[in-house]
Amino acid sequence: MNAQLMASVEREVLAWPGVNKEVFEGGRGQGGFLVPPATLFRFGRREIGHLHHTGEADLPFPRKVYDELIATGRTQPDSPESSPTSSANWTMYQELSSCSA
Numbered sequence: 810m811n812a813q814l815m816a817s818v819e820r821e822v823l824a825w826p827g828v829n830k831e832v833f834e835g836g837r838g839q840g841g842f843l844v845p846p847a848t849l850f851r852f853g854r855r856e857i858g859h860l861h862h863t864g865e866a867d868l869p870f871p872r873k874v875y876d877e878l879i880a881t882g883r884t885q886p887d888s889p890e891s892s893p894t895s896s897a898n899w900t901m902y903q904e905l906s907s908c909s910a
Contacts, residue, residue, distance in 0.1 A: 815860060832848055847861045
């Protein structure tokens, strides 16, 4: 991932009141595959998204928005095993560098 873009996104998100970050060092997922390191963003105890250091951005959306994003090909469903707090409404942008911050 473009380090400058990652820093820009991090600065923007951390400027929101009540948001903090955690660093996830990576490891094995529930299916035994490797989950890459990520920076997780939380509002209180609730995760609002995370950026994998390999370039993927995993974000949750309300079901209606999620369905529209998937249907139009703007993102793809996140693998439930790859997100520490995944649910059916999480999406994954493969290359954050291809979208605008």
